[in-house]
Amino acid sequence: MSATPWLESPILRADPELAALVAQAVAVRANAWAPYSGFRVGAALLGESGRVYLGVNVENASYGVAICAERTAVVSAVAQGERRFRAIAIVTDAAEAAAPCGICRQTLAEFALAEDGQDLPVTLVSLNGAVTRLPLSTLLPLAFTPRSFQVRPTQRS
Numbered sequence: 001m002s003a004t005p006w007l008e009s010p011i012l013r014a015d016p017e018l019a020a021l022v023a024q025a026v027a028v029r030a031n032a033w034a035p036y037s038g039f040r041v042g043a044a045l046l047g048e049s050g051r052v053y054l055g056v057n058v059e060n061a062s063y064g065v066a067i068c069a070e071r072t073a074v075v076s077a078v079a080q081g082e083r084r085f086r087a088i089a090i091v092t093d094a095a096e097a098a099a100p101c102g103i104c105r106q107t108l109a110e111f112a113l114a115e116d117g118q119d120l121p122v123t124l125v126s127l128n129g130a131v132t133r134l135p136l137s138t139l140l141p142l143a144f145t146p147r148s149f150q151v152r153p154t155q156r157s
């Protein structure tokens with residue numbers, strides 16, 4: 001078996017840019033701090049600028065403090081001034097490609113479903129080769145977003 005079976009998936013074979021994003025998520029996953037669950041997650045978030053923001057899950061001895069890879073990537077991007085995104089790749093070693101938790105779906109929706117017509121493609125990858133791609137709106141239908149308010153967030157530009 002290939003050392004990178006996920007690269008053999010039809011989705012990634014057809015999209016080298018996405019495969020490169022997944023490769024970054026695979027690489028950064030090694031930095032995950034998951035001594036309690038042993039469940040390492042890597043995320044790579046592609047900004048509209050073309051810049052990539054990486055994230056890993058970071059657990060804590062006080063379990064409730066843990067934060068997911070998807071949110072660390074979003075927080076890093078926003079801290080660096082990027083608020084619009086073209087894609088996210090999320091990598092685990094689960095038997096099936098694992099989907100983001102509810103909090104991460106909501107965090108992504110804040111930026112990735114905020115405007116009419118926006119819908120972030122989410123690529124879920126298992127190191128065993130399982131690859132799925134679906135829009136964020138499928139993961140979080142009827143999302144509560146800034147559009148749910150009658151006013152726009154004052155800091156959005």
Ligand SMILES: [Zn+2]
Pocket residue numbers: 068069070071100101102103104105
């Ligand atoms: Zn999460």
